[in-house]
Amino acid sequence: MNEMKTPLRRRLVNLAMQAVAVAAAFAAVAVLAIMVVSVAKRGAGAINLDFFTKSPHPFSFVPVPTGLANAFVGTAVIVGIATLMALPIGVLTAIYLNEFARRRIAFLIALALDVLNGVPAIVVGIFVFALVVTGHGQSALAGSFALAILMIPLIARATQETLALVPGSTREASLALGVSRWRTTLSIVLQQTIGGIVTGTTLAVARVAGETAPLLFTSSLVGDQLRADPRQALASVPLKIFEYSESPDPADHRQAWAAALVLIAFIMLASTVARALAARSRRKLGLTR
Amino acid sequence: MSSIATPAAARAAELRRRGRFRPGDIVLHGLTLLASLAAVSLLVLIAWKITDQARPAIHDFGLRFLTTKTWDPGTRQVFGAAAFLFGTAVTSLGALLIAGPLSIAIALFLTELAPRWIRGPVGALVEMLAAVPSVVVGLWGILVMGPFVADHLEPFLHRTLGFIPLFRGDASIFGLLPAILVLTIMITPIVSSVSRELFIGVPRDLKEGALALGTTRWEMIRGLVFPYARSGIAAALILGLGRAVGEAIAVTQVIGGNVAIHWSLFQPGDTLASRIASQYQGASSAKQVSAIAYLAVILLCFSLVANIGAQAIVRRFAGRHPVAR
Numbered sequence: 001m002n003e004m005k006t007p008l009r010r011r012l013v014n015l016a017m018q019a020v021a022v023a024a025a026f027a028a029v030a031v032l033a034i035m036v037v038s039v040a041k042r043g044a045g046a047i048n049l050d051f052f053t054k055s056p057h058p059f060s061f062v063p064v065p066t067g068l069a070n071a072f073v074g075t076a077v078i079v080g081i082a083t084l085m086a087l088p089i090g091v092l093t094a095i096y097l098n099e100f101a102r103r104r105i106a107f108l109i110a111l112a113l114d115v116l117n118g119v120p121a122i123v124v125g126i127f128v129f130a131l132v133v134t135g136h137g138q139s140a141l142a143g144s145f146a147l148a149i150l151m152i153p154l155i156a157r158a159t160q161e162t163l164a165l166v167p168g169s170t171r172e173a174s175l176a177l178g179v180s181r182w183r184t185t186l187s188i189v190l191q192q193t194i195g196g197i198v199t200g201t202t203l204a205v206a207r208v209a210g211e212t213a214p215l216l217f218t219s220s221l222v223g224d225q226l227r228a229d230p231r232q233a234l235a236s237v238p239l240k241i242f243e244y245s246e247s248p249d250p251a252d253h254r255q256a257w258a259a260a261l262v263l264i265a266f267i268m269l270a271s272t273v274a275r276a277l278a279a280r281s282r283r284k285l286g287l288t289r
Numbered sequence: 290m291s292s293i294a295t296p297a298a299a300r301a302a303e304l305r306r307r308g309r310f311r312p313g314d315i316v317l318h319g320l321t322l323l324a325s326l327a328a329v330s331l332l333v334l335i336a337w338k339i340t341d342q343a344r345p346a347i348h349d350f351g352l353r354f355l356t357t358k359t360w361d362p363g364t365r366q367v368f369g370a371a372a373f374l375f376g377t378a379v380t381s382l383g384a385l386l387i388a389g390p391l392s393i394a395i396a397l398f399l400t401e402l403a404p405r406w407i408r409g410p411v412g413a414l415v416e417m418l419a420a421v422p423s424v425v426v427g428l429w430g431i432l433v434m435g436p437f438v439a440d441h442l443e444p445f446l447h448r449t450l451g452f453i454p455l456f457r458g459d460a461s462i463f464g465l466l467p468a469i470l471v472l473t474i475m476i477t478p479i480v481s482s483v484s485r486e487l488f489i490g491v492p493r494d495l496k497e498g499a500l501a502l503g504t505t506r507w508e509m510i511r512g513l514v515f516p517y518a519r520s521g522i523a524a525a526l527i528l529g530l531g532r533a534v535g536e537a538i539a540v541t542q543v544i545g546g547n548v549a550i551h552w553s554l555f556q557p558g559d560t561l562a563s564r565i566a567s568q569y570q571g572a573s574s575a576k577q578v579s580a581i582a583y584l585a586v587i588l589l590c591f592s593l594v595a596n597i598g599a600q601a602i603v604r605r606f607a608g609r610h611p612v613a614r
Contacts (some may be wrong), residue, residue, distance in 0.1 A: 123335070
């Protein structure tokens with residue numbers, strides 16, 4: 001067999017193409033590494049206790065220890081409320097998709113969710129601006145609503161995918177024992193998908209915690225006071241990074257890098273945990289099958 | 290096909306016939322139906338509300354908005370999207386031109402070339418790149434990539450490719466080129482992870498059959514994997530394009546916010562999404578607000594077309610080759 005060697009030209013083309021593929025993968029990983037190292041190197045120096053516990057001093061000309069406590073609190077409030085809004089709607093939608101809807105309806109709802117997922121975040125921001133902010137002014141609640149719109153398709157799809165993994169025999173066993181459908185759905189089927197729901201929600205939180213665009217028009221006009229009242233506009237970490245990135249002051253850049261480091265660390269931790277959970281719950285469902 | 294397709298729905302119908310439908314079932318059914326309707330109606334609500342907000346501008350400028358190059362919130366109050374449409378087209382197509390081949394190459398590496406133990410970690414790292422928030426990419430774009438582009442990349446491109454008008458002009462930190470690069474970084478992970486799923490779906494026996502016939506790995510990829518995944522790749526590219534067009538924050542940070550149409554990639558420009566984002570600190574008039582909403586209407590239309598198109602392709606593809614899921 002080996003006497004019939006592939007002609008040199010074909011082997012060279014093959015080799016060149018393989019080299020291109022390796023280089024491309026290397027480039028992508030390198031860009032991630034460069035970015036993360038940039039952020040870590042520039043941000044680490046500014047991170048201390050003050051960074052988390054103090055709020056910015058807007059007009060101080062002497063260097064005072066400052067932090068972004070107001071932004072951290074604001075992001076926690078905004079993302080927390082967004083999760084409370086999106087979680088029930090996302091999970092209930094997924095249950096309807098998987099347990100009740102006929103195939104054609106399910107197809108349309110799933111399509112609508114995917115399309116909603118593709119709507120640019122800035123457009124969602126303008127939508128909430130038009131719907132809420134023009135009448136009632138900016139507020140953390142408006143920002144949460146905008147983020148919730150981004151979260152709903154993520155949570156619904158993740159939940160639905162896990163629901164689809166629950167074997168039909170589980171439902172049948174429960175129904176055959178005379179358990180009503182709603183009890184079966186809520187306490188047997190849903191109970192097995194908790195892992196998937198937690199994973200999907202964590203990923204959705206990780207995704208929207210870094211979103212700036214939906215907050216620009218809904219919760220951006222804020223002072224530097226530490227506040228947590230969701231009826232007012234609140235500061236947020238991504239928006240602070242955005243503002244500081246456009247500032248000419250190197251001190252602001254330092255704060256931006258530090259905030260970016262915290263944000264990236266949070267997001268990467270959250271998505272790693274979510275993926276580990278996903279792998280675990282998939283294994284568990286695999287066993288029950 | 291019968292109208293009742295899923296086993297769950299069939300069981301529900303069975304129970305209903307036997308008259309054992311319980312109040313709890315109706316409540317749960319109703320609740321979940323309501324939630325679904327709420328989620329779906331969000332799309333309609335978004336389309337309606339934004340169009341409503343844009344109505345004054347749509348009324349004043351009509352379709353001329355698309356060809357007007359001015360954005361004057363001052364005394365003249367004339368608004369048009371032509372410069373932003375141009376900037377959006379140049380930056381997102383430019384990004385797609387780089388990210389498309391790059392992503393496909395990454396996906397090939399992850400499915401066909403890399404040793405098994407390296408696939409998981411590298412794949413996870415590429416997905417991590419997608420998780421970096423756009424505002425952080427933009428921050429890096431301004432402060433790290435921008436100076437590099439202005440000091441090294443643009444002078445280099447000017448020296449080597451300066452005969453093409455795209456690469457003429459003074460080097461600058463802000464401009465279309467940095468925007469293209471930032472968008473490339475942001476859409477590569479998406480396109481490559483979708484392509485990877487597609488390539489994994491190519492049946493193994495076909496691949497092994499091709500190799501057994503004496504093709505090289507690349508010939509197998511070109512002759513088998515690409516034709517097999519062609520429509521899926523198209524969908525992945527459309528999804529990537531949709532993301533690039535809709536990205537506001539990172540672009541607004543690096544593009545320079547200039548209302549102009551020119552062929553130099555080194556000069557500042559602006560895109561639809563980035564212009565919307567840069568107006569957040571308050572519009573001076575109701576007319577400007579509605580012009581901003583008009584920009585959002587254009588973006589929404591594009592994203593609807595792109596996403597429905599891509600999903601249609603993906604679903605048809607998935608239906609034809611169930612393995613490619």
